[in-house]
Amino acid sequence: MAALAALFSLFALYLAWYASADPDPSPADESPIALAAAEGPASGATAASGEAALQGDAAGAGLVKRGEYLARAGDCIACHTADKTRPFAGGVSISTPFGTIYTPNITPDPDTGIGRWTDADFLRAMHEGIGKGGEHLYPAFPYPEYTRVTEHDVLAIRAYLNTVEPIHYAPPRNELSFPFNLRWLMVFWNLFNFDEGRFVPDPKQSAEWNRGAYLVEGLAHCEECHTPRNIMQGLKSADRLSGATMAGWHAFNITPDKTSGIGAWSGGDLTRYLSTGSAPGRANAAGPMAQVVEDSTQYLNDEDLRSIGVYLRSLPPVAGGETRARDQWGKPVQDDVTNLRGAKIAGVDGAQLFVANCASCHAWSGEGVGASAPGAYPSLIHNSVAGAGDASNLAMVILHGVTRTTKDADVLMPEFASQLTDDQVAAISTYVTRQFGNPAATITVDQVAKLRGQQQ
Numbered sequence: 001m002a003a004l005a006a007l008f009s010l011f012a013l014y015l016a017w018y019a020s021a022d023p024d025p026s027p028a029d030e031s032p033i034a035l036a037a038a039e040g041p042a043s044g045a046t047a048a049s050g051e052a053a054l055q056g057d058a059a060g061a062g063l064v065k066r067g068e069y070l071a072r073a074g075d076c077i078a079c080h081t082a083d084k085t086r087p088f089a090g091g092v093s094i095s096t097p098f099g100t101i102y103t104p105n106i107t108p109d110p111d112t113g114i115g116r117w118t119d120a121d122f123l124r125a126m127h128e129g130i131g132k133g134g135e136h137l138y139p140a141f142p143y144p145e146y147t148r149v150t151e152h153d154v155l156a157i158r159a160y161l162n163t164v165e166p167i168h169y170a171p172p173r174n175e176l177s178f179p180f181n182l183r184w185l186m187v188f189w190n191l192f193n194f195d196e197g198r199f200v201p202d203p204k205q206s207a208e209w210n211r212g213a214y215l216v217e218g219l220a221h222c223e224e225c226h227t228p229r230n231i232m233q234g235l236k237s238a239d240r241l242s243g244a245t246m247a248g249w250h251a252f253n254i255t256p257d258k259t260s261g262i263g264a265w266s267g268g269d270l271t272r273y274l275s276t277g278s279a280p281g282r283a284n285a286a287g288p289m290a291q292v293v294e295d296s297t298q299y300l301n302d303e304d305l306r307s308i309g310v311y312l313r314s315l316p317p318v319a320g321g322e323t324r325a326r327d328q329w330g331k332p333v334q335d336d337v338t339n340l341r342g343a344k345i346a347g348v349d350g351a352q353l354f355v356a357n358c359a360s361c362h363a364w365s366g367e368g369v370g371a372s373a374p375g376a377y378p379s380l381i382h383n384s385v386a387g388a389g390d391a392s393n394l395a396m397v398i399l400h401g402v403t404r405t406t407k408d409a410d411v412l413m414p415e416f417a418s419q420l421t422d423d424q425v426a427a428i429s430t431y432v433t434r435q436f437g438n439p440a441a442t443i444t445v446d447q448v449a450k451l452r453g454q455q456q
Ligand code: HEC
Pocket: 070, 071, 074, 075, 076, 077, 078, 079, 080, 094, 101, 102, 103, 104, 105, 106, 114, 122, 125, 131, 132, 136, 137, 138, 139, 140, 141, 142, 157
């Protein structure tokens, strides 16, 4: 009873807050800054002149082109495509602590997709997290970030989605446990974790900074993975971008802290990482970040990538207690293989397993093959995964391999989940961190077993 009363008072509080908030969608839309511009007809146009150009057919094509660019910046395809032959038709299962959510079909199919949605319905979903029937959407859909995107840009995405092939496909129903299957409960989640409203440019900052902020805080939703969460699964904005774990992967601290974050990276390192997935001597993108690079950031133009760097470098650095940057560990191994010759190996041996499974590509010295050419087999020395304080990503890379297709290269490291047992993965990981990375990062067989069980 008391809990019910508390719920009702929270609800009343929410209504009062909502009534007084009076969200006004328009001002940021008049923003003079050049927002992420599409390549093609509208390229380079300022928001104002772009607006004026949106009259004729050519401008309509420009709008669609811009929408395609923005849909990539927002990575809609990653979550809304379960099967590559059915782009945007949904059906991706997203596991949350409360159960499994299946993403909806957002192709223009009238029955199973969003073909019957009005522009107003679409805007309301992106800005307020509310579906066509007025139901609350779950924040597995990043509306807490998309709310910052201008009305003009949301409508450009809509214009683009209208042009994709309509696919008749109804994704499975969500499997959420009580009470999380009650959508209206999101009212409370929103109350504490959602701040509706468009991006407001900061006139004291440069156009470049504002552009970066608009992308990072909005469409590109970097915080969804890189910001730690509170017990309600909302973002802890005080520690923004200081690193978080999702589906077994640690999305590293990307604040400008020199030791715990990416403060020592040059703008060029970041641009290269986001456009190719590889910043030699620093990091490679595997797992969820490989997908972000493949589907989203590789398509951003240099100006936008640079702006993201300018904005990230301006954020408050968050220290995590590391003593050395994760990309500053390791030296080549000189003697291990010779030691192995003729030696009797007892049980599971990391060095032997490394030579047998990994050295063909990464060399027994750990220095890799092909140096920094696109698609090279990277050095494990000065690599953020081998040097991280926690070996989870390393074990995940061994279990799942790396696949990343960009205009630069088809990158492939095979998965070893089907070939190596948990104790073998643990032994190789510990060998790699000791020889090439951060020797303090060890991993147990139980931890590997847990990581193996994570749904990807
Ligand atoms: C991180 C994953 C993720 C990304 C990225 C994402 N979505 Fe979604 N989206 C979801 C999920 C999950 C839902 C369903 C939420 C629910 O069931 O309450 C959803 C729901 C929607 C809906 C409501 C559809 C309906 O039938 O109710 C629309 C519209 C939508 N997304 C559009 C987009 C667009 C446009 C983008 C890119 C700008 C995008 N989404 C990117 C996960 C994502």
